[in-house]
Amino acid sequence: MNTYVQTIDHGRIREVRLARPPVNALDPGLCRGLIAALDAAVSGEAEAVVLSGAPGIFSAGLDVPHLLSLGQDRHALHAAWGAFFGAARTLAALRIPVVAAITGHAPAGGCVLSLCCDYRVMARSTDPQKPYAIGMNETQVGLAVPEGAQQLMRRVVGQHRAERLLVAGDMIPAEEALRIGLVDELADAEHVVPRAIAWLEPLLRLPRAPMLQTRALARADLVQALEPDRLHLDRFVEAWYEPDTQAGLHALLAKLRK
Template sequence: MTALIDRIDHETTAHGRIRELRLARPPVNALNPTLCDALHSAVDDAVADGVDGLLLSGGPKVFSAGLDVPHLLALPDGAALKAAWKSFFDAALALAQCPVPVVAAIAGHAPAGGCVLALCCDYRVMARSEDAARPFRIGLNETQVGLVAPEGIQRLMRRVIGPYRAERLLVAGELVDAERALALGLVDELADPEQVAARARAWLEALLQLPRKPMLTTRALARADMVDALRPENIQLDRFIDAWNEPDTQAGLHALVARLGK
């Protein structure tokens, strides 16, 4: 049974002890404050309801294209811009500090903010594209559009693939295809698109067979650095907002919007 929480932004589905939270903001699940706040609330609600695990999924072909840049550029002032970015970082923190395991079912592209959400999950299953010439890609491509990923976000990448590999991808703003993402350890498993969610559930169901308290306690200890990475002092949102208005950044962002318009 599927219960629509918000027909525009996301929906939830029960799979026994697991609750699926599906980003559902067509066409590419661009992350605006409404979607980020809805995801944050959905995580909190699931925990309050006593679920044993969460599955975060997106749309076919695009898990999430990242932050809604046209929306951000249209905001009237710095306060509104800061509030919008805070909504995103708060949603990421909700996933990172969730007390039950979260698996990402990535059935398509996951650049920028989409990659951040996936990095906040315990395990990532990504789709192989049915067209080898057009593979699905994932990564933090901020430098490509004139942004600097905050230190805390860079830590998320480093903890998964190691400092040097993270440096190379972050500096270049490179998006890697699914096969390379698997080789790097950026994702944990590949599956055909129609099997991504099922494989994600299978991993989570196997994890939930372990003795509950020892597993959850070990998990919390192992993920403490991830939660710390997303603390305000490691995001430095005011500095990030100041950099948003730099000429190079604005030029890159407007060029991105122009490409999206085509």
């Protein structure tokens, strides 16, 4: 198993934990490890999955320092983004239920992964003045949000609210995320994974084939949103080299280095 991903079995439910310190930044290695762990869960005896992260951080999104290190290598950049969206598609198309145990902040790619799950349980911060937050903040660092990823947001919060959040690149505090439906439940940090498991248990007591068939039909639009022709990665890679985008990304890199 990839060292960036850990698995823990809770009876019939497998927890797949992102484990790439310090912030679970999504580089190709982590994305490939996540795909492999999800495939192994489905091919094994797991009947459902919980996707979790580290205390305080679910995933900080794409590994921007790694992406910038690729320089002008458009092929490598395309492959890196393709690995991320491949992981998102695997989650969306998983034929068994999957819950996001959002153990802390979930910006950008972390938010995308959570939106590919059936249900989202998010941690409350122990400091009310510093709540955990979730959202697609791409525009704040100079990136456009691909159409397929936008559809994930629209699917859960509605078209107009999604437009406002996506254009502004807002990060939404946990309580507000619950209010608008971006997450389904809040829990204290130590209870996030147990609550995710608890949500799955009654689902697994239902007649299995009808439940899975109904779920697949209900989620067909989610899978379609992440098809390559809805993502336009070639266009996205070219936009990566626009002056505004590069300025925003290098400003972010400087901030991360402080």
